[in-house]
Amino acid sequence: MKRDLLGRKLVVTGAARGIGEKVARLAIARGAQVTLIGLEPDRLRDLARDLGPAASWREADVRDGTVLRSAIDEAAGVMGGIDLVVANAGVVAYGTVRQTDEASFERVLDINLNGVFRTLKYVTPHLERSRGHVLVVASALSFMPLAAMASYGASKAAAELLALTYRQEVAHLGVTVGLVHPSWIDTDLVRGAEVDLPSFQGLRNRLPYPGNVTTSADRAAAAIVDGLVRRRSRVYVPRAVVVANWAKAALNSPLAWPWARRFAARAVPSLEREVTALGRHDQLTPGTGTSAAETKSP
Numbered sequence: 601m602k603r604d605l606l607g608r609k610l611v612v613t614g615a616a617r618g619i620g621e622k623v624a625r626l627a628i629a630r631g632a633q634v635t636l637i638g639l640e641p642d643r644l645r646d647l648a649r650d651l652g653p654a655a656s657w658r659e660a661d662v663r664d665g666t667v668l669r670s671a672i673d674e675a676a677g678v679m680g681g682i683d684l685v686v687a688n689a690g691v692v693a694y695g696t697v698r699q700t701d702e703a704s705f706e707r708v709l710d711i712n713l714n715g716v717f718r719t720l721k722y723v724t725p726h727l728e729r730s731r732g733h734v735l736v737v738a739s740a741l742s743f744m745p746l747a748a749m750a751s752y753g754a755s756k757a758a759a760e761l762l763a764l765t766y767r768q769e770v771a772h773l774g775v776t777v778g779l780v781h782p783s784w785i786d787t788d789l790v791r792g793a794e795v796d797l798p799s800f801q802g803l804r805n806r807l808p809y810p811g812n813v814t815t816s817a818d819r820a821a822a823a824i825v826d827g828l829v830r831r832r833s834r835v836y837v838p839r840a841v842v843v844a845n846w847a848k849a850a851l852n853s854p855l856a857w858p859w860a861r862r863f864a865a866r867a868v869p870s871l872e873r874e875v876t877a878l879g880r881h882d883q884l885t886p887g888t889g890t891s892a893a894e895t896k897s898p
Contacts, residue, residue, distance in 0.1 A: 606631030662715030
């Protein structure tokens with residue numbers, strides 16, 4: 601195992617499970633100190649214990665700027681600074697624009713977009729001191745619309761532009777900024793959607809490559825950690841997602857509209873029926889019975 605992060609100090613948001621957990625594990629194996637930030641204190645505590653003395657944790661909701669700022673400042677105090685950040689916290693909600701409720705739509709944007717803003721804002725003084733690097737986890741859906749994924753896609757497209765703007769603003773401080781664009785990753789988010797909405801897997805299978813494949817969380821974490829080491833400006837998971845970035849003008853052009861219209865006409869009615877039958881728009885965190893945005897201690 602490489603030790604190319606030896607002595608580096610990393611903060612990961614959304615670290616309790618999924619990509620965040622895998623990034624933390626791999627970063628520590630490669631020599632980093634890591635502070636885990638998330639909403640599930642029991643999981644965070646167990647993960648930090650499993651990872652050993654190089655790991656610490658703080659419970660914080662990226663929707664709460666005061667608490668998040670304290671968690672980031674405490675992380676810097678414990679580790680002696682912050683060199684690297686992975687802004688990973690994110691959730692999904694179900695339903696089309698006409699179907700979803702306002703609260704669910706707003707929650708997704710508050711976590712996936714405003715949460716990234718708050719993370720970047722409060723970590724900047726620490727990154728300025730270290731001339732550090734931050735990776736914002738966006739999505740392949742930053743480049744292309746997908747029916748019934750409006751809140752998620754809008755949040756990830758906006759997070760991309762936020763990160764690109766922030767990159768310009770902090771360049772003179774010596775801080776570098778990159779974006780991660782995963783397609784479907786084998787995490788609770790994707791597995792939960794398949795369980796809740798049986799048509800979701802069929803929808804994904806009908807997408808062109810790489811939209812029809814699922815990548816392991818370990819592979820995604822390896823790409824992200826390599827991106828931290830090399831201070832990459834873009835990380836694509838799988839690498840073929842780069843084609844969607846290059847081709848986004850064509851994907852959203854009148855030439856592609858006939859296919860997109862046929863695809864949506866087939867997918868939307870069944871997805872809307874399944875969301876109605878499910879009786880909720882928020883995805884539940886496994887084993888808790890509460891929405892991913894609300895999983896925290898009383």
